[in-house]
Structures are given as C-alpha cells and as structure tokens.
Amino acid sequence: MLTIKQYVRAESLEQAYELNQKKSNLILGGIHWMKMTTRTVNTAIDLSGLGLGEIVETDDRFEIGCMVTLRQLEQHPGLNAYTHNAIAHAVQDIVGVQFRNTATVGGSIFGRYGFSDVLTVFLALNTKVVCHRAGEISLEEYAQMAQDRDILVKLVVEKAPLQISYQAMRHARTDFPILTCAVSCVNGMWQASVGARPYKASLVRDEEGLLAHGVGEKQAEKFGDYVTEKLNFGSNMRGSAQYRRQICGILVQRGMMEASEVK
Amino acid sequence: MELKFELNGKNVSTVIEADSLLLDVLRNLGCSSVKRGCESSNCGLCTVFVEDKPVLSCSVLAARVADQHVTTLEGLQEEAADFGAFIADQGAEQCGFCNPGLMMNAIAMFRENPHPTEEEILSYLSGNLCRCSGYEGQLRGIQSYLAFKDAQKGGA
Ligand SMILES: Cc1cc2nc3c(=O)[nH]c(=O)nc-3n(C[C@H](O)[C@H](O)[C@H](O)COP(=O)(O)OP(=O)(O)OC[C@H]3O[C@@H](n4cnc5c(N)ncnc54)[C@H](O)[C@@H]3O)c2cc1C
Ligand code: FES
Ligand code: FES
Secondary structure (H helix, E strand, O other): OEEEEEEEEOOOHHHHHHHHOOOOOEEEOOOOOHHHOOEEEEEEEEOHHHOOOOEEEOOOEEEEEOOOEHHHHHHOHHHHHHOOOHHHHHHOOOOOHHHHOOOEHHHHHHHOOOOOHHHHHHHOOOOEEEEOOOEEEEHHHHHHOOOOOOOEEEEEEEOOOEEEEEEEEOOOOOOOOOEEEEEEEEOOEEEEEEEOOOOOOEEEEOOOOOOOOOOOHHHHHHHHHHHHHHOOOOOEOOEOHHHHHHHHHHHHHHHHHHHHHOO | OEEEEEEOOEEEEEEOOOOOEHHHHHHHOOOOOOOOOOOOOOOOOOEEEEOOEEEEHHHOEHHHHOOOEEEOHHHHHHHHHHHHHHHHHOOOOOOOOOHHHHHHHHHHHHHHOOOOOHHHHHHHOOOOOOOOOOOHHHHHHHHHHHHHHHHHOOOO
C-alpha cells in the first residue's frame, strides 16, 4: 500500500529537484505503477503545474514533456504522421483509454520497465532524454543507468529520414507483452529495439551491413536471426526464453518488411 | 488538507488526506455509482471523468483534482438512462457490477467518436472488464443505441 504524508504541487523544477533529493520523497507520474508498491512517502511531488504536459513540434524535432500522457502520444497527429503510427501502435494495448489518460511518459521512461512498450518504441527513434541536472542523455544510455534522484523533464525526438514499424506479442489484448519490438531505419541505419525479453528493451544495429544492399524477405530473415543472436532472453509466467527467442526473429522480420514499405 | 473542486456541476469543498484516492472522496460525497473493483488500474469499474476525460479514480490522488471538473454517473442521469435501456434490452449483463464503469467509458466514447466502428468500440472499451458476460451483449447494446441516436437525428 502506498502511504503519502504530504502532497506538494511544485512551483518550479528546481524546487521539485531539491525536494526529490530526500530518499523518502517521490515524484508523481500517473501513479499507476507506484501505487502497486508498498512504501511510505514523506512528500509526494506533483509536477502537474509546470507546463510539462505538452508535445511541442518544431521544424526539426518533437519535445515531449514528462507529464504527457500515453493517450496524448496515441492521438498526436504530428508524432504519428512522423512515426507512421508506430507510437499509437505501441501504446494502444496498454490497459485501456482511462489508464492511458493519466499514465505518463515520465513515469514510463524513468521506470525503465522490462515490459515497456513505451521504452521499446522510443529507443528505435534515437530519442534523447533531458534531465533537470544531468541535461541531455541518449535514451539508449539512460535506459542502462540506475534510477537516480534527477527529474526526467522531457524527451526529444529529432526528425530524420525514418522508416519504422512496431510489433508486439501478447496473450490477450491489454495484457503485459510477451515480447516488444520496434524496427526502424533512421538516417539510413537499420536497427531493432526488442523488449519484454523479459528484460528491458535494447537496441541492435545492423553493424555488419546485412541490409546494405536493400531489404527483401531474405535479408529481413537474416537480420531477424542476427538480432536474436545478439540478445539474451529469459522466462517468466508469460513465456519461456526459448519461445521468446523463437518469436524475436519473426517479429523483427515482420517489422522490417512493414517498415521497408513505408517511405 | 482542504480540497475544492466541481462535482457534477456543483462546487464542493471537503477535507482529505494527502493520499486520499479520488474514488474514496467521491463515495464519501455520496457518489455510490463509483465502485472499487481491482484497485490496481485493471478493471475500469471506478471510471469517472476529470475535465471530461475518462480516468480510473482508484489511481488518481484526490489532491490532484483541485479546481477541476469531475463527473460521475450521478451527473449523467439522462444520458445514462437512455443508453442503459439498450444494454438492459440486450440482457447484456448478469450481476451488473461492471455497469457503472462501462456506462461512463461508453459515454466518453460516444462524445469523442459518435460513429465508432466495431473495432473502435472494442478498442475503446478494452479497459472495462466484465466477469460474467462475453461482451457480445454490451456490443449489441452499444450498436443499437448508436443506430437509434442516428435515426433520431434523421440518419448519419
Ligand atoms: C496494471 C498495469 C498494466 C500495465 N501494462 C503495461 C503494458 O502492457 N505496456 C507498457 O508499456 N506499460 C504497462 N504498464 C506501465 C505503464 O504504462 C506506465 O509505464 C507505468 O504505470 C508508469 O507510469 P506512471 O505515469 O503511472 O508513473 P508512476 O507510477 O507515477 O511513477 C513510476 C516511477 O517513475 C518516477 N517518476 C515519474 N515521473 C518522473 C519524472 N518526470 N522524473 C523522475 N521520476 C519520475 C516515480 O517517482 C516512480 O518511481 C502497466 C502498468 C500497470 C499498473
Ligand atoms: S477499481 Fe479502478 S481500475 Fe479497477
Ligand atoms: S455483468 Fe457481472 S461483471 Fe459484468
């Protein structure tokens, strides 16, 4: 059970950051995940009043505030046009509309959850994370860092020539995924982000030039095998390591074929 | 702490704890349509509107709705009666426990998308679980309600 002694609506990021330095205090996202944990929080810090709930599109980038909800991601026309609806696909089976109306980008990325559809798709977009103290860090690096007491302020997705497709396997709609996969080609480099292995998503790039001479069924199959070989898989109640290894290649292959069709 | 917000069109003021959940505050204020099911963001039973958007009141801190508009089924009596008749007509439910959450989220869907396809209905309502039915009756009820609304407006 989550017990909160004091609630503070932060008036600035600096105030929120200072409050968050105490181990007994906590930043509030949509509170869905945090509510499943048993802990006593001294001061719960609400960032709702700091204007961080917007997606700002400019000529060269998207800036996504940490309080943006998963539903906003799903419905943003510019972001979904740019990602060929990969973002909407990635989040649309997360619980339900009501859940996505309050679950936040900040909580989803800060948590670096193994099962995260959100982390998987943003990794494939070469996203950067902006933290209040640490500044800009690549999401690839941020995903590997241990949770600290900095505040994740926003995500930055720079626009570049992009092909992308999102694929996931679930036992049933709205359940946690068995495997998540986003295949993308950013600035000419093919890569696959695979999560829920059940470990958190990692990126595998085509560093051996398997796809240098174009993408067809054969190359996609090869790349699927290559990605599978590079990653580790584990077992949990949703699937065995062997099963995950088996479907990884297939999802990468499907993703590649779909992504290569979008121009 | 003191909490002021608008509930079903009326200004209310009440005293809450820092960790009071919106669900409990609403029930204490007499909105017994708001039910506790899983209390872990899974079932959709506790759905209410905050600023006209459907949310899970079991996972919203009450402190966060200060100065906002909250709507429960008690505030949507006419729409609920209208639509509820179509659900009942299909014999869609058995125990009916899931009904308030389903009604709220379906009404949110009608407002957002007045002509949803079957796939869009299933997708929008996928966060509303029903332990008794196979959802077929609810789907038929929703579709016949939408057809009735269209006919009332002279077709769409
Ligand atoms: C029942 C259930 C099913 C789910 N299913 C899926 C699924 O299928 N796929 C999927 O991808 N996800 C799933 N999720 C996870 C969900 O999408 C969110 O990622 C998760 O709830 C965290 O988001 P939140 O806004 O609720 O964060 P919270 O629970 O509020 O916060 C999570 C953590 O992040 C910290 N935090 C929040 N914001 C910031 C910030 N700006 N800076 C620093 N720290 C911060 C908090 O202090 C806390 O430690 C599920 C969650 C639940 C509860
Ligand atoms: S009681 Fe809130 S989702 Fe189940
Ligand atoms: S009718 Fe019993 S839970 Fe839906």
